[in-house]
Amino acid sequence: MGAEAAVSLFSGIGGFELGLAHAGIATTLICDKDPVARAVLAARFPDAAIVGDVADLRALPECTYLVGGWPCQDLSQAGRMAGMAGHQSGLVSHVFRLLDGAARKPRVILLENVAFALSLKGGEAVRHVTEQLAKRGYRWAYRVLDSREFGLPHRRRRVFICGMLDGDPAAVLFDGLDRESSPTLNPADIGFYWTEGNRGVGWTPDAVPPLKGGSGLHIPSPPAIWNLDTGHITVPSIEDAERLHGFAPGWTEAARGPNRGDRERWRLVGNAVSVPVTRWIAERLTLDTPTTPEVEMATHRTRHVAARGGPNEPTLYATSRGEGPSDERRTPIAAFGLTGETPLSRRAAEGFLRRYMRSKLKKNLAFANALARHCELDKLPDA
Numbered sequence: 536m537g538a539e540a541a542v543s544l545f546s547g548i549g550g551f552e553l554g555l556a557h558a559g560i561a562t563t564l565i566c567d568k569d570p571v572a573r574a575v576l577a578a579r580f581p582d583a584a585i586v587g588d589v590a591d592l593r594a595l596p597e598c599t600y601l602v603g604g605w606p607c608q609d610l611s612q613a614g615r616m617a618g619m620a621g622h623q624s625g626l627v628s629h630v631f632r633l634l635d636g637a638a639r640k641p642r643v644i645l646l647e648n649v650a651f652a653l654s655l656k657g658g659e660a661v662r663h664v665t666e667q668l669a670k671r672g673y674r675w676a677y678r679v680l681d682s683r684e685f686g687l688p689h690r691r692r693r694v695f696i697c698g699m700l701d702g703d704p705a706a707v708l709f710d711g712l713d714r715e716s717s718p719t720l721n722p723a724d725i726g727f728y729w730t731e732g733n734r735g736v737g738w739t740p741d742a743v744p745p746l747k748g749g750s751g752l753h754i755p756s757p758p759a760i761w762n763l764d765t766g767h768i769t770v771p772s773i774e775d776a777e778r779l780h781g782f783a784p785g786w787t788e789a790a791r792g793p794n795r796g797d798r799e800r801w802r803l804v805g806n807a808v809s810v811p812v813t814r815w816i817a818e819r820l821t822l823d824t825p826t827t828p829e830v831e832m833a834t835h836r837t838r839h840v841a842a843r844g845g846p847n848e849p850t851l852y853a854t855s856r857g858e859g860p861s862d863e864r865r866t867p868i869a870a871f872g873l874t875g876e877t878p879l880s881r882r883a884a885e886g887f888l889r890r891y892m893r894s895k896l897k898k899n900l901a902f903a904n905a906l907a908r909h910c911e912l913d914k915l916p917d918a
Contacts, residue, residue, distance in 0.1 A: 539599030542566075542641070544589050544630065548575045548787055548803050550780065551602045551645070552583070554813025558821050564596050571790045571799045578789040589626060595633040595641075600820070603630065604647035604693075604808050627660075631667050643820060644668060644698035647808055650679045652694055653839075664696055665844060673698030674845030676705040682780075684716065684859020685811035688742040688868045689779040690726075692858065693808070695816060705843040706827040707819045711861035712841055712853055713830050722763070724868040725902070729759040729770070729883050732890030738899075741867040746776055748805035757801060759879050759887075760868060761905055768884060768909045772875025773797045773804065781810030784874075815860060830855045878909075885910045892916045 541555050541562045547569075552562040561583075565576050568588045576585050586592060595601070605627040627646070634640055652660045661677060668675045675698040682691035697704035722740035728747075731737060737744030743758040757770045774784035787800040819825050832843070832851035841853035888906045892898070892915060907915050 540597075541600035541602055542596055542598040544592075544601070544603035544633075545605050545626070546576060547572055547604065548782070548790075548807050549579055550782075550808030550810050551604065551647075551813050552576075552580055553782070553810045554808075554815075555600070555602070555817045557810075557814040558817035560600060560817055560821070562602075563598065566592060569803075572803055574789040575787050575803065579786065589629045592629070592633065593636075595637045597637075597639055598641050600643045600645065601630070601634075601641040602645040602813075605630070627664060631671070634671055640671065640700065642700050644673060644696075645816065645820075646696045647693050648696075650692035650694050650840075653679070658836075661694060661696065665698075665842075665850075668696075668698040669844065669846050669848075672846055673700060674702075674704055674843075674848065675699075676703075676708050676841070676843040678708040678712065678841035678853075679858050680812050681858040682809040682812060683742050683865055684711075685781075685809065685815060686864045686866050687779055687781060687809060687811060688726075688866055688871045689746065689809070690739045690742050691745045691809055693812070695812075697816070703825075703827055705841075706825040707816065709828050709830060709841060709843075709853070710819065710825070711828075711859050712855045712857045713828055714857045714859070714861055715855070716857070716859065716863070716865065722867070725761045725763065726758050726868070727761065728756065729879055729887045730756045732887045732896075733894050734896075736891065736896065741865075741869075743771070743779060743868070746779065746805045746807075748802045756805065760873075760876070761902060766905050766908060768879045768905065769876040770879050771873050772877070773800050775873045775875045776801065776804045778871075778873075780804060780807050781812075781814075782807075828861075881910055885912075888912075889916050 541560050542564045543551050543562050544566045546565045546567040555562055563583055565580060565583045565585045566589050567573055573585055665675045677694055677696040679692050679694050682689045697708055719740040724741055726739040726743035728737040728744055747756045759768055759770050761768050777784055777786045787803055790799045790803055831854050833854055834849055836852055839852040840858060842850055844850035884906055903915055
């Protein structure tokens with residue numbers, strides 16, 4: 536395929552656009568409702584036209600690629616879980632409205648959302664999207680990809696849905712589907728959510744849990760990192776968080792405000808799409824003849840991470856478990872080199888430790904004792 540133009544919807548801070556640019560694909564129109572996100576986009580993509588609410592976009596400019604990570608709040612396990620009936624996640628309907636009005640449809644559609652969309656309400660959201668693509672003549676494939684498998688110590692599982700009018704989207708997405716990563720043994724660091732502790736902690740060996748736009752405490756939610764060798768408990772800086780998505784440090788500087796500090800930057804980074812993942816997909820889209828790997832497929836819906844189908848084609852589900860490319864790229868936190876870590880505040884650590892000890896979660900006592908030492912406590916709080 537050639538490197539023709541792209542249009543981006545629900546653009547956030549430009550994870551799709553930057554990944555496409557690395558593959559030689561220019562994005563000519565960028566659309567996002569959030570004015571703070573648009574400030575970042577304007578600073579980083581000065582040659583693109585930038586518009587607001589997708590609901591106000593009347594027509595789709597001619598393009599080869601249409602991309603977007605439609606809002607996940609109604610599909611996320613940490614969100615409202617309203618499904619496609621929710622106001623935010625239902626906005627994907629505008630993708631199909633714009634396709635129906637286009638004089639010439641884009642050759643490639645690439646959409647992204649949380650992996651939990653495959654489980655919520657029987658996977659209705661992903662099924663709805665693929666059915667709508669098939670009705671419009673697109674062959675489609677989807678696959679869960681984890682940012683950890685692309686050189687970022689950041690556990691972020693997202694489902695990417697690719698529709699194509701010609702070509703095989705499974706050939707684009709399925710490389711490495713038959714390679715399952717080995718479990719992390721003897722990690723040097725453990726990432727966790729210090730803003731949680733009642734229902735879960737986001738326990739992630741040698742990586743941080745998914746960066747989030749907010750938390751149950753209604754504050755910015757950077758993860759924390761426990762170093763098992765030193766016992767230190769730290770939080771990364773916003774610049775480290777940008778890097779954990781594959782952006783250059785300072786990428787969201789335009790979102791900083793005199794009354795906002797870095798709060799908006801954390802929110803935007805928490806909702807972003809990881810650049811190395813979109814770059815990998817974009818580079819495979821530009822291959823003349825990507826190879827479709829031979830993986831075991833089933834006609835019945837099982838627990839799965841990938842599927843394929845299209846007009847007049849049966850839906851087949853992949854039983855393989857790989858969530859990254861065919862070559863090993865995992866990078867532990869220590870090798871990644873965070874540069875702006877600061878100690879987790881005593882107040883934050885004490886609050887987390889109280890919630891953790893009072894919860895019904897299975898306790899890791901070495902972790903709890905490290906937290907107590909961090910808080911300069913003589914003993915653990917009562918469970």
